[in-house]
Amino acid sequence: MSLIETRGLRKVFRQAVKDPGLSGAVKHLFTQRYKDKCAVEGIDLSIEEGESVAYVGPNGAGKSTTIKMLSGVLVPSDGEITVDGLVPYKQRMENAQRIGAVFGQRTQLWWDIPVRESLALLRDIYQVPTTVFKKNMDAFTELLGMEDYLHLSARKLSLGQRMRADLAAALLHDPKIVYLDEPTIGLDVAVKHRIRDFIKEMNREKGTTILLTTHDLGDIEDLCERLVIIDQGRIIYDGKLQEVKDAFAQERTLHIQLSSPLSDAESLFRDLPEVSVKRTNDGSEAAFSLSIRFNRFRSTASDIVKRVMSHAEVIDFRIDEPSIEEIIRRVYDGQLDAAELAAAGKGSA
Ligand SMILES: Nc1ncnc2c1ncn2[C@@H]1O[C@H](COP(=O)(O)OP(=O)(O)OP(=O)(O)O)[C@@H](O)[C@H]1O
Ligand SMILES: [Mg+2]
Structure with missing residues (x-):
């Protein structure tokens, strides 16, 4: 079995349908109407230990929803998931020991306490041995350039500082698997490169398995050999990055x-x-x-x-020659369709 495996994974959200305005809201109180939104529509994904996989797709494609199901935050509506032999939503604590997750849009640090204290709290929660904690703290502080702001609370950090601290927080317990949901969103070029180098190093040195979601296709070219493209909840391409380039460039x-x-x-x-x-x-x-x-x-x-x-x-x-950015833009625009992609490589469409 692969390290990460999903079969027919689905997630349906029930979304409230409201008429606009106050009267709509009041009406909704009495006659609630809902519609089902299928965010993830039968995903089969197998990821081996040590792989670094880019999971990309247009806004609303279902990427974050997939990652939330993999990390045990959301319960699937249907289908199967195993991560390192565990079912994430059933064995949340055991799963949490093995994974690290960074959601670029929000932080897992405590707002009002110094970053250093946040990290120490996470050490206790994850029961990270003191030697590992010390080794990682030293390495991360150096690699991510954190010494200037470890004493500040998360509230006071700039976006780039916070993202680096979040990355450190996610990796403190040496997880086997790291889910990165837009880890470079809104960052300047220098910080972006620092984060990419750091992720690369984790993957190379510790064999950490990486699943990365990003809209910055430079991240992908720098970090991933395998590309999975998802659109409207379905995988439309799964193969080597190089194969897409060879076929479409x-x-x-x-x-x-x-x-x-x-x-x-x-x-x-x-x-x-x-x-x-x-x-x-x-x-x-x-x-x-x-x-x-x-x-x-x-x-x-x-x-x-x-x-x-x-x-x-x-x-x-x-x-x-066209960059991967251009090729993927054409996929999003519908200029390259699933059949063409599938023909190009081992597309799973
Ligand atoms: N909690 C929720 N309740 C209802 N609908 C949701 C919920 N979370 C996500 N959705 C819907 O599911 C779909 C997929 O959302 P998701 O966040 O997975 O997209 P994404 O691929 O991560 O997009 P983005 O690139 O914009 O981050 C969207 O249509 C979204 O509106
Ligand atoms: Mg998202």
């Missing part, structure tokens, strides 16, 4: 700077219908530039540059 864009304008550049590519040409004069010193999109399996960059060079003087050029 076929498009290349060649940016070419010319010494003088080239009229009718399109005519150079009449025999290559998939090539598209855009003028990108943006008022910079490169007054005459073209962006040419092509498919790397149908044309080559050198052929395209050659064609342009035969009609104009090329000063400079550079090739762009």
Whole structure:
């Protein structure tokens, strides 16, 4: 059995339906109406020990709901979950010993007591041995740069400081598994990198299994080899990050700077219908530039540059490939559908 396993996992929320305004609220008191919202719609997921998995999808896709069920906060409506042999919502305490969770949107620290005291309280709750506690405190303080604010209460921390303290709090008891729900939300670039390095280190050094939810796709590229995409409560892709890239990063864009304008550049590519040409004069010193999109399996960059060079003087050029960010945006926009994704890799759709 895998370390984390779910079969047919579902969660249905009962949402109140209210008419707007005060009269609506009053009416709701007497004639309550509800509708069922299926947030997670039959998820099969297997995660092995030591894996680092990105769990992504548009707003409302069901990511946080899944993580809450895995961590034992929510009871599933249907289906099965086992985490390290335990059923999280039934064996909450035992499960809590094995997992750490960071929800970027809220803190598990106590608002009014110094961070140092919060961490000491968690040590007692999780019964972390003194040696482990001391070793982790020293390491985390250093790696996350916490010494400046350990004496402050959570209330007084900046967002980036709080997130680092929360990460330390979640990892204090050396959990086997860490759920990170948007751990870098709203952070500046430097803190973001610090947090990513820290997570990477935990995964590498201690073999901690990581399930990460994020809207910052840089996090994914930095941390995860496996990508699970969820949409409307269902998994639409589950496979290697690299496979998605190989399959969908076929498009290349060649940016070419010319010494003088080239009229009718399109005519150079009449025999290559998939090539598209855009003028990108943006008022910079490169007054005459073209962006040419092509498919790397149908044309080559050198052929395209050659064609342009035969009609104009090329000063400079550079090739762009689509980032994972762009590919996933296309999935969210519905430009890449589940069938295409499934065909690309070992998609489970
Ligand atoms: N406690 C709740 N009661 C009713 N509906 C809920 C509750 N929690 C979540 N939902 C609904 O379930 C759906 C999934 O929510 P969830 O928070 O899992 O999304 P998400 O993928 O984490 O999105 P985001 O990227 O915005 O964080 C949403 O439509 C949401 O409104
Ligand atoms: Mg969420």
